[in-house]
Each structure stands twice: as structure tokens, then as C-alpha cells.
Amino acid sequence: MTINVIGAGTWGITLASLLSKRSDVLVWQRDNSKAKILNQTKTHPNLNRFKIPDNVKHTGTIEELDFNNITVIALPSHSFNSILSKCDLKNGQYLIASKGFNHDSSLLLSETLENLNVDKNNIAVISGPNHAEEIIEGKASASVIASVNNEYAKKLQSLLSSNTFRVYTSDDIVGVQIGGAIKNIIAIASGLCVGLELGDNTQAALVSRGMNEILNLESVYNLNHKTLYGLSGLGDLIATCYSPYSRNRQLGVLLAQGLKLKDAINQIGMISEGINACKFLNDITKKHNVEMPICNEIYKILFEKSDPSKSLENLMTRDLKDEN
């Protein structure tokens, strides 16, 4: 058996390495010359203390992937649709490790796969407090794999679990994706708190409110609170909001220091998914008339030149009212 991984970022390489204990793995990435270098050096530039296992191979030719096998999708959300729509996916099984919305339709990524003729019983998603840099070092981490097909979720659980990487299963594929997408926006807010030196009280107040405003999406999605307050929701939110590894938090810090969005993106050098998630969420909340004050202020900061300091002050001085 060979398992495919599409996308050779830190998360794709980490999942490939976890899977390599039980299967050969073929990792695809767009740039063939980079695939060749990975085959030669067995070292990823952003995980440079880690040696990629020998049974993980790399290719830049997507035709080399056999889509009758299991395929892990670890693409940034902006290339999810453009790359996968060219492939014949219908006979395969998929694990979505990407986080965010479809850039052409604001659909969830699992819904996008269904539109590409994949049976929903062959779709799963993975999410949790999972900074790749720590998993690759063998530090204990836990994650959730969700699918409407419990048997498939259990199969993936067996393939990925180890003593240090604990996988839980869930049937709530929607809740896991919503938590994974929106937490990146709240993490930008958390980074702004850090950059503006607003203090630990303000940061915790915003993060906990951010957690709760995700539930306002109930009018759009069928949300299970247990999922959103679980590892893939709250757990991932906390990790992303407080860990220096988080690129979304880093983005907030840099914006607070006065950098323009473009310059902050360049300085980070990797994609901060919260930027795109914020854009698509804004379409969704406008269309469905959902109130999400923190995500809305982040939208204004990113796309309408709102001053971060004033936006955060707005959030902290909303009218006094009953908490419930």
C-alpha cells in the first residue's frame, strides 16, 4: 500500500512521517525541482533537524499518484480547488488536513470534495492542537479525525496513532472544519493583543469571546457544541492563540507593530490561513446576517484599513450587558 500526501508543507511532511510507520508514502508538491531536492536531502527546509523516513518519496508529477488509495490533502486552502479539480478522485478515500474555505465558493472543503464526485463515506478531516514542529520532535499531541463513516475514521486512526500522537474519532465533520477555519481569525486577534501589549486579561477575554462567537454560526451550519469545545475546536484555538509557532498569531503581532498586510505576509513567508478564512467568513456572515464582532473587526483591520488599536478598543468597550 502507498498513501498519497498532496502538499509538502510542514504539516504534509509531518503526516507523511507519521503514516510512514505503517505504509509507504508518496508526497506530491507542485515544484518538481523541490521534490527532487527532498528525495535527495530527506530534509524539509522548515523542519531542518528532522530526517524524513526513507519510505516517504516525493514527486512533482500528480499523475504518479494512484487515486484508488488513501490520499491526505495538506494543501493551503487557496490551491485546494484548483489542484484537485483536475484529478479524477471518485474511487479514492481522502483525509483533509487543510483548514479553511473553498476559495471559489465559500464551501467547506469536505463539501468541495463531494462536488468533485467523492462519496461522503470516503471523506474525513483531521484537526487539533497540532503544531507540526512539536509533533515531528515527538512531543505528545492529540488530534481528532472526523467522518460520517465511523469505520473509515477508525481506519485512519489506526494508521496515524502512536504513543505520542493520539487520535480521537468523531462523526462531526462540519464542526471540526468550522473550528479549524475560524480559530485562525481569532488567533490574529490574539496576536494583535500581544503586539499592542494589551495584557493577559484582555487577550484571555478576547480569546474566550472568540470561542463563543463561533457558535453564532449555528444558523448557517449544523454545529455540535461538544465538537467546538473539544480538542479540534477549543484545543486548537488555544494552541493557535498562544503558541509562537502560530503564523496567524504572528500576523497579528506584526500588524500591531504597524506593518502593512503585504509586508507582514512577506515577513512570515508562509500562508496565514486566517486572512482567507476571514474574507470568506465575512461573505458568509453578511449573507446569513450572523453577528461575529471579533471576526468582523479583524476583517476591517485586514481589508478596510481599520486601526488595530481602535478596533481592539471597540471590542473591549462594547455596551455593558448581561453575560448570558
Added chain:
Amino acid sequence: MTINVIGAGTWGITLASLLSKRSDVLVWQRDNSKAKILNQTKTHPNLNRFKIPDNVKHTGTIEELDFNNITVIALPSHSFNSILSKCDLKNGQYLIASKGFNHDSSLLLSETLENLNVDKNNIAVISGPNHAEEIIEGKASASVIASVNNEYAKKLQSLLSSNTFRVYTSDDIVGVQIGGAIKNIIAIASGLCVGLELGDNTQAALVSRGMNEILNLESVYNLNHKTLYGLSGLGDLIATCYSPYSRNRQLGVLLAQGLKLKDAINQIGMISEGINACKFLNDITKKHNVEMPICNEIYKILFEKSDPSKSLENLMTRDLKDEN
């Protein structure tokens, strides 16, 4: 009008200072000589860049307090009962700023006041992500005041609110106290993660699970999930688990470094409420057969000489199962 504050720790002094904008305040503390020094220097040893307002006075004589007024109780939980049971409280109104359980009965502190003949309509509690050190610097913070008497909660809200200290009201006096007591135990676990260098993924997984195991107390208390996932529950939990200001988190860090409990307490020099909360919670969970795995491991570390590293490993390698 004079408002009483019982207890001259950092939180008592901070609340006294917030109240001083709308009332004279008389702060009681056990040590008369320290009260005299505060009257002279107007400086608290742990908030030494802050000048205590002139209309905040200090006394070591509890008979000087007029218990027909509003009294804020900012005592450590271990002296709550012993000090207050000597006073005639029945005609006053109270705001409990202490966190924890009654050391003689494992009752909630509001229940303790009721047993001291205070009408429940005259009892409120305050809790939130509120490190005193930041509030005193004027950094934006938000808090929750809960009482079964909404009118009294609103009165306290008016007395305490400012542009930088936002107070929300709630009717859930039980939920606010449970969140405030248990988060200190989870913060010890969070500090252990930091001290043992287990990484951001493990820490976030434990904090989010810690949040959710609090809800297992539903079989003992009438808990409103909205309160526990709100500012006074989740918000305070996150602040306490991630802020270096938290003494409970500090305790975890020191225990992870191999210090004995006694030595860690001495080094911190102020009370870590999580130690006592853990002890009383253990009685409660045993009596009512409630499963709280993280609090249980912290109990074993504090009182049964469990090795922190092994305890944390136990928590991260519990059997794989369905998340919901």
C-alpha cells in the same frame, strides 16, 4: 457611603481602588501594623508602582467596619470562614472576590455566607480574567458579577465599572464560583506542562480538556454551560493557565522543576488557591463519584507524591476513543 473591603492582597487593593472613584473605602487586614504602613505609604508591597487613592483607608480592627454597608470579601479561601464567622453579617450586602471552597465544609463561599445568616439576595460574586497587576495599570479587563438578585448585581456593576474595567452581570452565582475555583487546579497542570517542556500542543490539549472536565460536576451542582464557557469560566481559565502572573501556573512550573510542595509555596510567597481547591474538590468528586482525570492527577502530584512527568504522561495516553 463607605464600602468595606476585607483582605488587603493585590486583588483587595485593586477592587478598593476601583470602588474609590464612587465611594470611600475602608480596607481591613489582620495585621494592624501593616494597615498602619499602608495608611502612611499608600503603596502595596506587591503593587509598588501604584499609589493607593487617598479615600482608601486601612485598618486592622474589624470592629471598625460597619456591616450595614456593602462589604467586598477578598480573603484567601482558608481564612474566609474563620474571620467572617466572628462578625454579625446579617444586615449587610456582600461581594465575594475570594475563589475556592469553605475549608470547614467544602461548601461554596456564597453558601457559607448564607449559613452566616446573610440573605441570598444580598450576596454576589465577582470573577473573570482579572490579574490585579494589569487592572491597576489601567489595562482593559472584563469581569462578571453574579447574584440571584439582578438589582444588586447591577448596583455593583455601576460601582465598579470604568472605561477600562468592564463588568457584566449574571444570575448564575454557582457557575461563576465553580469556574473560579477549578480553573486554579487546571492552571497547576498548565504550569507543569511549561515546566516539563511538554510543548504547546500538549498544554492546549490539557487546558481544553480541563475546561470540559469541569462540566462533569453537573451531577453535583446546577451548572449553566454558558457561564462556564463565558468570561468567568473559560476566560479566567485561559488567563490563569497562560499568564506568568498566575501563582497557580507558577506552582506547576516549580513542581515540574522538582521542588517539593512546601518549598514551591515558600518560593511563590503568596497563596496558590489551586492547592486547597484541589483538596476539597477531591472530597467532592469522591463523594459524588465524579470523574475529573486532570484534577485527580494534580491531587496525586500535590498530596500523594506522584511524579509530575508520569502523571502528565498518563493523561496524554489515555485510551483512544470517540471524542464525543
